Amino acid sequence: MARIDLDLAHAYRPNPQQDSDYALLPLKMSFDDGGAYALLGPSGCGKTTMLNIMSGLLVPSQGSVKFDGKDVTNASPQARNIAQVFQFPVIYDTMTVAENLAFPLRNRKVPQAQIKARVGIIAEMLEMSGQLNQRAANLSADAKQKISLGRGLVRPDVAAVLFDEPLTVIDPHLKWQLRRKLKQIHHELKLTLIYVTHDQVEALTFADQVVVMTRGRAVQVGSAEALFERPAHTFVGNFIGSPGMNFLVAQASQGQIEIAGQVMLLAHGQDLPDGELKLGIRPEYIRLRTQPSAGSLGAQVTQVQDIGTYVLVSAQLAGQKLKARLSPEQARPQVGDEVWLEVLSRHTCFYKSEELVA
Amino acid sequence: MQLELANISKKVGATHWLYELNLQPVPGAVTVLLGATQAGKTSLMRIMAGLDTPTHGRVSVDGADVTGMPVRERNVAMVYQQFINYPSLKVADNIASPLKLRGQANIDQRVKELAAKLHIEAFLERYPAELSGGQQQRVALARALAKAAPLMLLDEPLVNLDYKLREELREELTQLFASGDSTVIYATTEPSEALLLGGYTAVMDAGQLLQYGPTAQVFHEPCSLRVARAFSDPPMNLLAAKSRGNSIQLQSGQTLPLGVPQQTSADLTVGVRAISLRVNERPGDLPLAGQVELAEISGSDTFVHLSTAVGELVAQLSGVHFFELGSPLTLYLSAAQAYVFDNKGDLLLAPTRQGGDTQVVRRAAPKNDLAPSGGRPSTHGRGAH
Numbered sequence: 001m002a003r004i005d006l007d008l009a010h011a012y013r014p015n016p017q018q019d020s021d022y023a024l025l026p027l028k029m030s031f032d033d034g035g036a037y038a039l040l041g042p043s044g045c046g047k048t049t050m051l052n053i054m055s056g057l058l059v060p061s062q063g064s065v066k067f068d069g070k071d072v073t074n075a076s077p078q079a080r081n082i083a084q085v086f087q088f089p090v091i092y093d094t095m096t097v098a099e100n101l102a103f104p105l106r107n108r109k110v111p112q113a114q115i116k117a118r119v120g121i122i123a124e125m126l127e128m129s130g131q132l133n134q135r136a137a138n139l140s141a142d143a144k145q146k147i148s149l150g151r152g153l154v155r156p157d158v159a160a161v162l163f164d165e166p167l168t169v170i171d172p173h174l175k176w177q178l179r180r181k182l183k184q185i186h187h188e189l190k191l192t193l194i195y196v197t198h199d200q201v202e203a204l205t206f207a208d209q210v211v212v213m214t215r216g217r218a219v220q221v222g223s224a225e226a227l228f229e230r231p232a233h234t235f236v237g238n239f240i241g242s243p244g245m246n247f248l249v250a251q252a253s254q255g256q257i258e259i260a261g262q263v264m265l266l267a268h269g270q271d272l273p274d275g276e277l278k279l280g281i282r283p284e285y286i287r288l289r290t291q292p293s294a295g296s297l298g299a300q301v302t303q304v305q306d307i308g309t310y311v312l313v314s315a316q317l318a319g320q321k322l323k324a325r326l327s328p329e330q331a332r333p334q335v336g337d338e339v340w341l342e343v344l345s346r347h348t349c350f351y352k353s354e355e356l357v358a
Numbered sequence: 359m360q361l362e363l364a365n366i367s368k369k370v371g372a373t374h375w376l377y378e379l380n381l382q383p384v385p386g387a388v389t390v391l392l393g394a395t396q397a398g399k400t401s402l403m404r405i406m407a408g409l410d411t412p413t414h415g416r417v418s419v420d421g422a423d424v425t426g427m428p429v430r431e432r433n434v435a436m437v438y439q440q441f442i443n444y445p446s447l448k449v450a451d452n453i454a455s456p457l458k459l460r461g462q463a464n465i466d467q468r469v470k471e472l473a474a475k476l477h478i479e480a481f482l483e484r485y486p487a488e489l490s491g492g493q494q495q496r497v498a499l500a501r502a503l504a505k506a507a508p509l510m511l512l513d514e515p516l517v518n519l520d521y522k523l524r525e526e527l528r529e530e531l532t533q534l535f536a537s538g539d540s541t542v543i544y545a546t547t548e549p550s551e552a553l554l555l556g557g558y559t560a561v562m563d564a565g566q567l568l569q570y571g572p573t574a575q576v577f578h579e580p581c582s583l584r585v586a587r588a589f590s591d592p593p594m595n596l597l598a599a600k601s602r603g604n605s606i607q608l609q610s611g612q613t614l615p616l617g618v619p620q621q622t623s624a625d626l627t628v629g630v631r632a633i634s635l636r637v638n639e640r641p642g643d644l645p646l647a648g649q650v651e652l653a654e655i656s657g658s659d660t661f662v663h664l665s666t667a668v669g670e671l672v673a674q675l676s677g678v679h680f681f682e683l684g685s686p687l688t689l690y691l692s693a694a695q696a697y698v699f700d701n702k703g704d705l706l707l708a709p710t711r712q713g714g715d716t717q718v719v720r721r722a723a724p725k726n727d728l729a730p731s732g733g734r735p736s737t738h739g740r741g742a743h
Binding site for chain 1: 394395490491520521522523525547549550553554556574577578592593631632633651652653654655656657658663674676677678680683
């Protein structure tokens with residue numbers, strides 16, 4: 001196991017001039033030994049580039065990669081002693097489940113007794129003990145992917161295990177179980193795990209620290225709670241949560257805030273820079289009022305959807321749109337209703353130039 | 359247009375791909391085909407499109423039999439999981455292709471309108487390969503809309519896109535479908551996608567059509583355990599129970615004050631959706647104590663897995679919450695929010711819907727009444743329970 005330090009940037013073309021020339025903008029980041037990390041972002045954000053640089057499949061165009069302080073920038077994946085799990089199962093069809101799991105250990109000449117013990121532990125964790133002597137060829141796609149996960153986890157001495165969207169091929173109903181397995185396994189094995197995904201559930205559930213990336217930049221590194229409660233960037237506010245955070249264009253001046261011609265008083269002691277801001281409030285934290293109240297805005301309901309577990313209300317005020325999530329037990333408004341939406345509370349965030357300021 | 363599938367089945371070799379089913383998708387609306395992979399969604403769509411003929415049964419459009427008619431003679435637009443465009447044609451020509459085939463006037467104008475609707479105006483002069491996955495799928499969708507076909511079939515069109523993009527495109531699609539110009543059939547494996555699309559939902563499982571009706575109604579009143587399972591994510595919590603006259607007893611000995619009709623079996627299954635389990639107690643609640651196995655976080659919600667005396671439970675809590683693995687936790691359930699199924703898996707009781715119907719307790723109606731059009735397949739019971 002190892003601590004990984006990155007101080008680098010990467011461009012796939014020579015002589016990068018501007019931000020858009022970089023797949024990965026200059027960054028400095030550390031991954032602690034034994035931690036569970038996720039790299040989360042949409043396709044093209046640079047997360048796979050970062051993973052490939054850590055695994056040694058890609059040499060960064062500038063800067064260095066260190067494992068436990070040792071420079072491994074130009075070292076191959078084998079020399080770095082890392083394990084990798086990919087989107088699609090990579091297993092040997094002609095071997096049994098046990099032989100597949102044992103393969104990385106056998107390759108490294110681990111004594112037979114140790115192999116047997118370790119394969120037993122991993123198979124138990126993945127609930128595959130009953131299938132150890134079965135040929136891998138006839139297993140379902142998700143059973144095969146479980147073997148791939150097992151092979152990634154089987155070596156106790158790896159510097160890190162890197163996962164590249166490992167649950168893509170898994171049926172949604174089974175993803176639940178595998179996410180849970182991975183989390184339990186991390187608690188039991190204490191390996192350094194780095195997990196690339198575009199799926200927020202996988203990232204937030206699996207990782208202690210989530211690195212949110214967009215356009216080659218890591219915009220926030222934090223716990224699930226930090227990303228949800230205090231997104232450091234509007235991108236994070238939108239990307240985390242479904243639907244994401246609402247943003248309203250606002251003007252702040254002297255303890256007041258104006259949105260679409262409606263003026264609200266800020267809470268006592270709240271300090272905002274004057275000028276144009278964005279007010280951010282999550283759909284979960286908007287309160288629906290039938291009467292004007294402090295910190296609320298008048299708006300018109302444009303859509304009411306029964307999403308089964310909750311009710312999603314869309315509303316607009318002078319062209320700005322926002323969504324509120326109501327519990328199914330709450331009274332629901334009708335389309336066209338004039339309502340008051342409470343947007344100022346301890347959950348409200350303010351952004352200037354897309355960065356969190358208050 | 360009124361599409362009608364009557365007594366359709368599909369058998370390949372000895373394997374039933376589709377068991378006999380009837381379905382009349384509501385014209386001008388979205389019908390979601392919801393089911394896991396291998397449920398038969400794609401097989402059914404291929405029959406609707408005319409890409410395959412059913413082994414038995416009849417497909418008709420506005421009353422006319424089209425069962426053997428090949429796809430090129432039907433007026434159907436299709437969008438697939440993969441982003442399928444003409445690679446050698448620019449985006450504008452891709453969108454224009456169905457218009458040219460029809461010899462329509464004002465093609466440029468129409469292409470621009472469609473491109474604007476799908477936010478790809480800026481890419482009209484590019485080739486598909488120069489676009490991101492999301493943009494490529496927008497081109498495929500624009501081409502399908504350009505066809506202005508009365509029947510539009512979409513087979514998991516968003517599955518290969520990032521989830522935020524999926525969210526955005528799904529919302530736009532819902533608005534486009536709302537025009538009511540086409541009858542839309544939309545296949546998905548995700549319950550939440552069906553709920554966000556609204557419209558009507560046909561739940562499928564293992565080659566069978568289980569239930570068809572307005573999406574929210576099917577969700578709130580699943581006619582069987584199999585439907586409830588297929589239409590719940592996270593899975594519905596299922597607790598083995600016995601009928602005790604005016605109450606239902608769980609394996610832990612705890613009882614729910616719910617009565618079920620006398621002629622039903624003594625063995626029951628109580629179904630509880632994850633959202634109905636709470637960490638805050640209310641008067642009259644049934645407490646379910648256990649240990650936390652895992653808390654999964656989606657951002658908007660936390661899904662807590664608990665192991666208890668009545669089995670493993672999942673609760674859905676709004677927002678981000680942390681729970682130590684293995685820590686004790688008690689979840690609370692109101693009997694009013696429980697579903698009850700009999701030993702065949704048929705629904706006996708469903709919770710009252712807020713803002714929905716006013717019936718306190720809804721008994722399972724005869725099977726076909728629960729499925730407004732379509733109904734249940736003749737061979738059922740396989741795997742129910």
